[in-house]
Amino acid sequence: xxxxxxxxxxxxxxxxxxxxxxxxxxxxxxxxxxxxxxxxxxxxxxxxxxxxxxxxxxxxxxxxxxxxxxxxxxxxxxxxxxxxxxxxxxxxxxxxxxxxxxxxxxxxxxxxxxxxxxxxxxxxxxxxxxxxxxxxxxxxxxxxxxxxxxxxxxxxxxxxxxxxxxxxxxxxxxxxxxxxxxxxxxxxxxxxxxxxxxxxxxxxxxxxxxxxxxxxxxxxxxxxxxxxxxxxxxxxxxxxxxxxxxxxxxxxxxxxxxxxxxxxxxxxxxxxxxxxxxxxxxxxxxxxxxxxxxxxxxxxxxxxxxxxxxxxxxxxxxxxxxxxxxxxxxxxxxxxxxxxxxxxxxxxxxxxxxxxxxxxxxxxxxxxxxxxxxxxxxxxxxxxxxxxxxxxxxxxxxxxxxxxxxxxxxxxxxxxxxxxxxxxxxxxxxxxxxxxxxxxxxxxxxxxxxxxxxxxxxxxxxxxxxxxxxxxxxxxxxxxxxxxxxxxxxxxxxxxxxxxxxxxxxxxxxxxxxxxxxxxxxxxxxxxxxxxxxxxxxxxxxxxxxxxxxxxxxxxxxxxxxxxxxxxxxxxxxxxxxxxxxxxxxxxxxxxxxxxxxxxxxxxxxxxxxxxxxxxxxxxxxxxxxxxxxxxxxxxxxxxxx
Amino acid sequence: xxxxxxxxxxxxxxxxxxxxxxxxxxxxxxxxxxxxxxxxxxxxxxxxxxxxxxxxxxxxxxxxxxxxxxxxxxxxxxxxxxxxxxxxxxxxxxxxxxxxxxxxxxxxxxxxxxxxxxxxxxxxxxxxxxxxxxxxxxxxxxxxxxxxxxxxxxxxxxxxxxxxxxxxxxxxxxxxxxxxxxxxxxxxxxxxxxxxxxxxxxxxxxxxxxxxxxxxxxxxxxxxxxxxxxxxxxxxxxxxxxxxxxxxxxxxxxxxxxxxxxxxx
Ligand SMILES: Nc1ncnc2c1ncn2[C@@H]1O[C@H](COP(=O)(O)OP(=O)(O)OP(=O)(O)O)[C@@H](O)[C@H]1O
Ligand SMILES: [Mg+2]
Numbered sequence: 001x002x003x004x005x006x007x008x009x010x011x012x013x014x015x016x017x018x019x020x021x022x023x024x025x026x027x028x029x030x031x032x033x034x035x036x037x038x039x040x041x042x043x044x045x046x047x048x049x050x051x052x053x054x055x056x057x058x059x060x061x062x063x064x065x066x067x068x069x070x071x072x073x074x075x076x077x078x079x080x081x082x083x084x085x086x087x088x089x090x091x092x093x094x095x096x097x098x099x100x101x102x103x104x105x106x107x108x109x110x111x112x113x114x115x116x117x118x119x120x121x122x123x124x125x126x127x128x129x130x131x132x133x134x135x136x137x138x139x140x141x142x143x144x145x146x147x148x149x150x151x152x153x154x155x156x157x158x159x160x161x162x163x164x165x166x167x168x169x170x171x172x173x174x175x176x177x178x179x180x181x182x183x184x185x186x187x188x189x190x191x192x193x194x195x196x197x198x199x200x201x202x203x204x205x206x207x208x209x210x211x212x213x214x215x216x217x218x219x220x221x222x223x224x225x226x227x228x229x230x231x232x233x234x235x236x237x238x239x240x241x242x243x244x245x246x247x248x249x250x251x252x253x254x255x256x257x258x259x260x261x262x263x264x265x266x267x268x269x270x271x272x273x274x275x276x277x278x279x280x281x282x283x284x285x286x287x288x289x290x291x292x293x294x295x296x297x298x299x300x301x302x303x304x305x306x307x308x309x310x311x312x313x314x315x316x317x318x319x320x321x322x323x324x325x326x327x328x329x330x331x332x333x334x335x336x337x338x339x340x341x342x343x344x345x346x347x348x349x350x351x352x353x354x355x356x357x358x359x360x361x362x363x364x365x366x367x368x369x370x371x372x373x374x375x376x377x378x379x380x381x382x383x384x385x386x387x388x389x390x391x392x393x394x395x396x397x398x399x400x401x402x403x404x405x406x407x408x409x410x411x412x413x414x415x416x417x418x419x420x421x422x423x424x425x426x427x428x429x430x431x432x433x434x435x436x437x438x439x440x441x442x443x444x445x446x447x448x449x450x451x452x453x454x455x456x457x458x459x460x461x462x463x464x465x466x467x468x469x470x471x472x473x474x475x476x477x478x479x480x481x482x483x484x485x486x487x488x489x490x491x492x493x494x495x496x497x498x499x500x501x502x503x504x505x506x507x508x509x510x511x512x513x514x515x516x517x518x519x520x521x522x523x524x525x526x527x528x529x530x531x532x533x534x535x536x537x538x539x540x541x542x543x544x545x546x547x548x549x550x551x552x553x554x555x556x557x558x559x560x561x562x563x564x565x566x567x568x569x570x571x572x573x574x575x576x577x578x579x580x581x582x583x584x585x586x587x588x589x590x591x592x593x594x595x596x597x598x599x600x601x602x603x604x605x606x607x608x609x610x611x612x613x614x615x616x617x618x619x620x621x622x623x624x625x626x627x628x629x630x631x632x633x634x635x636x637x638x639x640x641x642x
Numbered sequence: 643x644x645x646x647x648x649x650x651x652x653x654x655x656x657x658x659x660x661x662x663x664x665x666x667x668x669x670x671x672x673x674x675x676x677x678x679x680x681x682x683x684x685x686x687x688x689x690x691x692x693x694x695x696x697x698x699x700x701x702x703x704x705x706x707x708x709x710x711x712x713x714x715x716x717x718x719x720x721x722x723x724x725x726x727x728x729x730x731x732x733x734x735x736x737x738x739x740x741x742x743x744x745x746x747x748x749x750x751x752x753x754x755x756x757x758x759x760x761x762x763x764x765x766x767x768x769x770x771x772x773x774x775x776x777x778x779x780x781x782x783x784x785x786x787x788x789x790x791x792x793x794x795x796x797x798x799x800x801x802x803x804x805x806x807x808x809x810x811x812x813x814x815x816x817x818x819x820x821x822x823x824x825x826x827x828x829x830x831x832x833x834x835x836x837x838x839x840x841x842x843x844x845x846x847x848x849x850x851x852x853x854x855x856x857x858x859x860x861x862x863x864x865x866x867x868x869x870x871x872x873x874x875x876x877x878x879x880x881x882x883x884x885x886x887x888x889x890x891x892x893x894x895x896x897x898x899x900x901x902x903x904x905x906x907x
Contacts, residue, residue, distance in 0.1 A: 539726045539728065539730035540732065542698070542700055542724065542730070543730040543788075543791075544743070544747075545699075545700075545718035546698060546718050546719070546720070546722060546723055546797075547720065547723075547743050547744035547791065547795055548720035548744050548747055548748060548795065549743070549744075549747040550747070553747050557732075557743075557747070561734040637777075638734055638775060638776075
């Protein structure tokens with residue numbers, strides 16, 4: 001099926017774009033009509049103005065989808081399936097030329113030589129200012145000043161074109177010729193260029209997880225590929241061009257011996273600790289600057305003009321050779337485009353971190369496939385599936401083992417003949433430790449279920465323990481004051497700040513995460529139940545007293561229902577916060593869960609998978625919230641009407 | 643006899659932070675015989691609600707005591723039913739669940755509960771509204787539910803704190819007739835607080851005009867209009883010469899009190 005989609009990309013994309021546009025227009029029309037109809041009845045600021053409006057939702061969603069499709073190169077990929085390959089070839093040329101361009105104004109604003117002169121001069125100035133009279137003798141200071149001047153003179157020699165060696169001049173001329181050869185190649189046109197069978201057999205862009213096929217598959221691509229081969233040869237030549245001016249040889253020798261003299265003086269001389277360190281450091285920094293000037297990387301500016309001009313010509317040729325392709329690229333491949341690094345071409349910028357819708361679906365389908373053996377799921381665990389789980393496991397988890405210890409009698413002992421007969425106490429122990437087979441039940445499992453399960457268990461515990469405590473805190477001075485410190489001391493700490501501590505104590509098992517989430521849910525539930533309980537109208541409480549209700553009856557029949565809106569809102573908030581905390585906790589530690597998948601995906605930069613996990617979490621969080629909103633609407637219709 | 647007796651009832655509120663004292667009530671003495679209908683009038687802040695709260699058992703007096711049928715009042719009880727200004731209904735329950743709240747708390751027999759609820763919904767004119775959520779009722783209907791909820795418990799004294807204050811004139815008049823009818827038919831003792839002089843005159847067999855600072859009973863009237871209201875139209879009674887005379891007298895009295903407060907304050 002994936003192949004079919006791949007072969008019919010154009011059709012699929014056209015259908016998708018068409019239906020999205022139709023949806024958008026239709027929603028726009030319905031929305032416009034509805035607005036015209038209702039605007040008269042609802043003045044500006046009327047809360048009714050924000051109710052309903054599903055058509056705007058469709059409008060917004062389809063816009064979002066279209067923008068996503070466009071920016072993730074969906075359109076470009078559907079209609080120009082070989083464009084990325086061409087872009088890769090252009091990127092090859094750019095990569096090959098990058099070392100040359102980096103040294104020229106064409107690519108980097110300044111000549112590299114200009115920057116070096118500026119930097120070394122600035123450093124020499126500051127080093128000269130720092131020359132310490134306390135650390136060096138009068139004679140040494142003189143020597144040092146001379147030395148600095150000599151280093152300066154090195155730069156003067158390198159910057160003067162008269163001092164260039166014949167060899168260097170020849171090499172520069174040769175490089176210009178080579179660069180012009182690249183331009184000529186690019187301008188020679190694409191006639192007669194045909195891709196090789198090997199190149200055509202490469203996996204297509206986007207069908208597999210191989211990024212962009214690297215060998216050229218179109219005439220244009222071949223042209224640029226050939227250009228890039230020539231260009232990288234030029235770049236190798238460029239690396240070998242050095243400006244070792246004959247005039248500087250003498251100065252360099254002098255400097256070398258001067259520095260050696262200074263170093264020796266530092267070694268032999270008896271200085272107290274601080275002074276010696278200062279001397280050594282000073283000489284070292286001078287030597288560092290000298291070494292930089294010694295390697296012949298500073299050229300006279302005008303000697304490189306030829307190369308600069310050749311690069312400009314080459315850029316022009318590159319533009320001409322690309323022709324219309326450049327416009328297409330700008331229109332349908334927004335963002336920084338394709339970059340080649342070492343052995344592969346990859347999409348960059350928005351093209352890289354905005355995944356293609358098709359890839360997201362494919363990744364999701366792979367993740368959702370429950371068949372582990374055929375590559376489904378993630379790290380050997382499906383996303384969401386069911387399996388037969390032995391009941392004994394649950395029993396072993398929930399029934400404490402000490403039940404057996406409390407049973408009267410002793411555990412069995414082996415007899416003289418070596419046989420062991422188990423008594424009732426032993427059987428109870430086996431039961432409590434989950435060793436007795438009790439049959440199996442179907443149970444859900446998988447990454448998604450693990451995450452949901454953790455939130456659910458924590459929420460149930462939080463509600464069951466938090467709501468009663470909150471209600472009592474809402475009605476009793478003792479409960480309120482006694483438990484206030486407990487809640488208030490841990491609640492203000494962001495849950496994630498607790499995570500390292502709790503995960504350290506509990507390890508990476510479920511317990512730690514459930515406990516962390518329980519802490520979150522508990523505090524929220526206590527506070528909301530408490531607010532709800534203490535907000536009960538005094539007259540209602542008094543009325544129920546007059547009607548003969550006992551304290552417990554009032555608690556259950558008046559205070560609890562009165563606090564119900566707050567409690568349900570609390571649950572809604574708590575689920576949201578728990579969900580957020582859980583994912584972070586799973587990222588910190590864990591072996592299953594949606595957050596775990598995302599974390600592993602992060603370490604291998606699997607953008608599509610990261611996006612799939614983000615979408616799963618978003619959708620699930622949304623479902624929780626919608627469910628709670630419906631529940632609130634159904635269970636407390638009196639809300640806001642009392 | 644189950645008479646309601648107040649002896650030297652006093653209540654002083656102390657502001658815990660400023661220590662400022664308010665004598666909300668001082669030396670209140672009266673006896674309300676079984677079956678009497680007492681209305682209480684007075685300028686705002688003269689201690690009417692405080693008095694009612696003490697009789698209901700929600701507040702403990704600083705000195706003196708209130709007793710019902712010889713038993714001292716020191717806690718809320720079923721024998722003293724209360725109707726609040728805003729109904730104080732349980733909005734999460736339906737009308738009938740509100741009405742039978744007291745009976746359910748007593749764990750009365752469900753059959754009996756059902757019958758009683760039907761009877762009382764009938765009496766207050768809400769038949770067929772049993773399953774309606776209370777938040778869907780109008781103000782007047784809510785007040786009738788509150789009345790039924792109180793009466794179904796069969797209290798010997800009914801305490802009402804401005805129960806009709808938030809209703810429109812027409813509904814109010816209907817409710818006044820209803821209260822009079824119920825009073826006559828059930829023979830309950832009723833203590834009725836109101837802001838409206840006309841209402842106090844129409845309903846009160848006895849009428850206290852209270853004065854503020856300290857809160858005390860300023861003047862007591864014995865009036866014939868409540869008896870007459872059972873047979874005559876309330877609007878006719880309002881035209882009565884004696885009625886208008888007393889009304890003007892009380893209005894002047896309260897007006898003077900208010901002026902005095904303003905002058906002092
Ligand atoms: N809980 C309280 N704490 C302090 N002072 C109070 C409290 N309740 C009432 N008071 C004071 O007691 C006085 C009487 O109050 P009360 O509510 O009984 O007046 P009222 O006659 O019912 O007034 P209104 O007609 O406005 O309802 C007022 O001055 C009030 O400020
Ligand atoms: Mg009051």
